[in-house]
Amino acid sequence: MSIAQIMTHRNRLVTTAADASLASLRDVFAKARFQHVPVTDSSNRLVGIVSVKDYFRELSPVMDSASDPAISLFIRSRKVHQVMVSPVITVNENTTVKQAAALLLQHNIGCLPVVDGQKHLIGLVSWKDIMRAALTRPAAPAV
Structure with a gap:
């Protein structure tokens, strides 16, 4: 498969630009049911990816000690390119599902953007997609 x-x-998919603020990501992650946002340029070429984990890792140093207005200012001033992978x-x-699963495990990541030969984003596959496919795939006949 x-x-x-x-x-x-x-x-x-919801995508973002490298120069977007972290505040825009806060809104995306708050409303969405997904954990990763591909970062694309104006030609829809993949330039990075940012996860909810990356977002919170960036915020963690100021979360406990800063006031809400300070946190708001911080996420408005920080840009996606500063936290994206x-x-x-x-x-x-x-790519086969088995190959994708091996990459996820090998690199300890949660998703893989799907791109064409020019790095244009055409989709995204997550470990949940792979698990769903494994669970709904018909069993191989017994020999």
């Missing part, structure tokens, strides 16, 4: 069969397609481990549509 290929990643193309189980990935979330580009038109269903780049370069990103990616796959293409022809």
